[in-house]
Amino acid sequence: MGSTKPVAMAAVHALVVGAAVAVATPWALVVPVLVSLLTGPLGGAAVAGVPAFGILWLLDAAFRNGLPGSGLRAALPAGVLAFSAFVVCSAQLQLFRDPEAAVPSDLSVALWTGGLSAAAVIVTHVLFDRDPVAARAEPGIVDLAHPTTRSPVTTTDGTEPAAAASEADSAEHAEAARLAEPAAPAPERFDHVVVGGGVMGAATARALARAGDGGGASVLLVEQFGRGHDHGSSHGASRIFRRGYTADDWVALTGDAITAWQALEAETGRTLLDFTGALDHGDPVALDEIQAALERGGVVHERLTPDEAGARWPGLRFDTSVLFHPQAGRVRSADAVEALLDSASAAGAELRFDTAVAAIETMGDDVVLRLEGAGGASSTVVSTSVVLAVGSWARYLAGDLVRRAGASLPEVRVTQEEPAHFATELPDDAWPSFVHHPTDPALRARVSTIYGLLTPGEGVKVGTHGTGREVHPDARLTSPGAEGQAVLRDYVAAWVPGVDVDTLAPISCLYDTTPTEDPVLDRIGSVTVATGFSGHGFKFGAVFGELLAGVATGTPAPERFRLRQG
Numbered sequence: 165m166g167s168t169k170p171v172a173m174a175a176v177h178a179l180v181v182g183a184a185v186a187v188a189t190p191w192a193l194v195v196p197v198l199v200s201l202l203t204g205p206l207g208g209a210a211v212a213g214v215p216a217f218g219i220l221w222l223l224d225a226a227f228r229n230g231l232p233g234s235g236l237r238a239a240l241p242a243g244v245l246a247f248s249a250f251v252v253c254s255a256q257l258q259l260f261r262d263p264e265a266a267v268p269s270d271l272s273v274a275l276w277t278g279g280l281s282a283a284a285v286i287v288t289h290v291l292f293d294r295d296p297v298a299a300r301a302e303p304g305i306v307d308l309a310h311p312t313t314r315s316p317v318t319t320t321d322g323t324e325p326a327a328a329a330s331e332a333d334s335a336e337h338a339e340a341a342r343l344a345e346p347a348a349p350a351p352e353r354f355d356h357v358v359v360g361g362g363v364m365g366a367a368t369a370r371a372l373a374r375a376g377d378g379g380g381a382s383v384l385l386v387e388q389f390g391r392g393h394d395h396g397s398s399h400g401a402s403r404i405f406r407r408g409y410t411a412d413d414w415v416a417l418t419g420d421a422i423t424a425w426q427a428l429e430a431e432t433g434r435t436l437l438d439f440t441g442a443l444d445h446g447d448p449v450a451l452d453e454i455q456a457a458l459e460r461g462g463v464v465h466e467r468l469t470p471d472e473a474g475a476r477w478p479g480l481r482f483d484t485s486v487l488f489h490p491q492a493g494r495v496r497s498a499d500a501v502e503a504l505l506d507s508a509s510a511a512g513a514e515l516r517f518d519t520a521v522a523a524i525e526t527m528g529d530d531v532v533l534r535l536e537g538a539g540g541a542s543s544t545v546v547s548t549s550v551v552l553a554v555g556s557w558a559r560y561l562a563g564d565l566v567r568r569a570g571a572s573l574p575e576v577r578v579t580q581e582e583p584a585h586f587a588t589e590l591p592d593d594a595w596p597s598f599v600h601h602p603t604d605p606a607l608r609a610r611v612s613t614i615y616g617l618l619t620p621g622e623g624v625k626v627g628t629h630g631t632g633r634e635v636h637p638d639a640r641l642t643s644p645g646a647e648g649q650a651v652l653r654d655y656v657a658a659w660v661p662g663v664d665v666d667t668l669a670p671i672s673c674l675y676d677t678t679p680t681e682d683p684v685l686d687r688i689g690s691v692t693v694a695t696g697f698s699g700h701g702f703k704f705g706a707v708f709g710e711l712l713a714g715v716a717t718g719t720p721a722p723e724r725f726r727l728r729q730g
């Protein structure tokens with residue numbers, strides 16, 4: 165050993181560490197490269213850096229996986245690999261300082277590192293019934309190239325294009341999996357599986373279950389949290405419904421949305437839309453654009469001065485110019501989600517709450533999903549059509565699948581938005597929904613638009629559009645942002661005289677915002693993706709459900725809502 169040159173040792177050790185760490189996570193390939201570059205004068209930095217990376221990866225896995233216990237499951241192999249890397253690098257550093265130092269041989273280090281990693285795999289599997297290869301994949305995505313992660317599904321036809329797996333490989337893997345786990349129950353098969361029980365998932369499950377002549381398709385909806393939970397984007401009693409867009413197709417969609425919500429009202433006997441009217445006020449240029457689109461779309465509207473508007477709606481103070489359209493107001497969001505779920509259920513869809521998709525993979529036309537229930541019970545379902553209506557979670561569940569199939573999701577910024585309710589003494593009919601496009605440069609520098617509406621029984625909701633703090637959807641901030649609250653208070657004190665500014669009751673909700681504020685509603689292979697509703701999607705829930713059901717069954721997505729190719 166002592167006769168080996170330190171540089172050669174560095175290369176061998178870097179290879180061993182590289183192979184070990186690469187088993188832990190693909191993007192960690194960078195680390196061994198750095199280790200081999202830095203050995204020598206900067207070996208100390210590498211020695212400190214590699215174990216630190218192991219810990220970082222562990223934390224990353226814990227946060228991004230978002231599944232109870234998943235961080236712990238990932239911890240064991242991560243810890244072993246980090247520790248192995250530490251010992252290997254220490255030995256190399258010793259050799260660099262003193263070529264005659266007594267350190268373990270290459271072979272023993274390789275065997276030792278490999279043995280510990282294998283032990284970690286076995287212990288993790290035995291302890292948690294979850295192999296670390298799945299734990300290290302992009303959260304929720306099982307590595308297609310790794311046969312051990314495949315579930316015992318024998319129904320595979322054709323090749324998996326993105327993984328470039330040959331037909332023979334698929335058959336071999338399926339056979340190996342079948343032989344390895346002969347006692348596993350056969351997976352359930354559905355015509356469609358919808359992931360996500362927010363407004364988009366509920367609406368899509370309903371539309372799929374009702375599609376065709378009297379429905380008949382088997383549809384499963386799975387939602388990781390309970391019915392009506394408040395961890396995503398669709399909770400709370402009210403959302404603005406307005407037709408004030410600048411593009412013709414969006415204005416037309418608001419009309420389709422009214423038709424779709426009213427059909428659901430008729431079916432379920434619930435009131436879902438309240439036509440209180442909607443106001444835009446402030447920047448005349450912004451208002452002109454909206455007015456022109458309303459005109460082109462044949463939507464009734466009127467333009468008012470601030471004084472005229474103030475006399476009609478005394479709860480608000482008005483900026484520069486005012487545009488009102490009466491065929492707008494609010495959608496009763498919590499009731500709407502319930503109505504969609506009830507209707508989906510009535511049409512035969514099966515709804516499973518507290519059930520998370522822990523892993524997902526494509527095998528030919530099939531998509532195989534591993535589900536984890538509340539008590540840790542796991543099961544497998546298979547479908548040739550999976551709709552991922554997972555909003556802010558899309559990057560984690562759909563990103564890799566879409567990439568492998570040759571397309572990509574847009575950049576989706578996930579933010580924790582914190583509007584608030586304020587008490588009012590004014591009657592309910594004094595409150596239209598409103599959007600302020602401020603002209604005051606000081607206010608514009610803080611917020612681009614401010615919106616508001618009455619939530620009956622709770623007060624007037626006021627919020628700044630898309631100004632929240634960026635978060636991981638599984639790691640929400642527990643206390644409201646002080647700065648955001650100060651902005652809201654100042655705003656309400658100046659512009660919403662009809663409420664009591666001291667009664668601020670904060671709300672918290674996720675925005676999934678794309679650069680254009682256009683969502684994705686598109687299909688690639690057997691997977692349909694719905695995400696990026698950018699804080700204005702709820703009003704379209706019922707109609708987007710129908711659109712997604714169409715896309716999932718073969719209708720091309722409208723150009724505006726397509727995935728990026730490549």
Ligand SMILES: Cc1cc2nc3c(=O)[nH]c(=O)nc-3n(C[C@H](O)[C@H](O)[C@H](O)COP(=O)(O)OP(=O)(O)OC[C@H]3O[C@@H](n4cnc5c(N)ncnc54)[C@H](O)[C@@H]3O)c2cc1C
Binds near residue numbers: 561
């Ligand atoms: C503060 C705020 C105000 C808004 N105001 C308006 C408004 O006035 N008008 C308007 O039209 N829109 C508004 N919106 C936007 C609208 O509410 C959203 O666009 C809409 O609710 C998005 O619904 P979704 O179903 O896509 O997402 P979500 O409701 O977040 O649903 C996604 C679901 O997927 C589930 N999921 C994720 N991963 C998994 C997994 N692995 N397994 C199982 N389930 C999983 C999640 O738990 C979640 O329930 C507002 C949004 C916010 C936050």
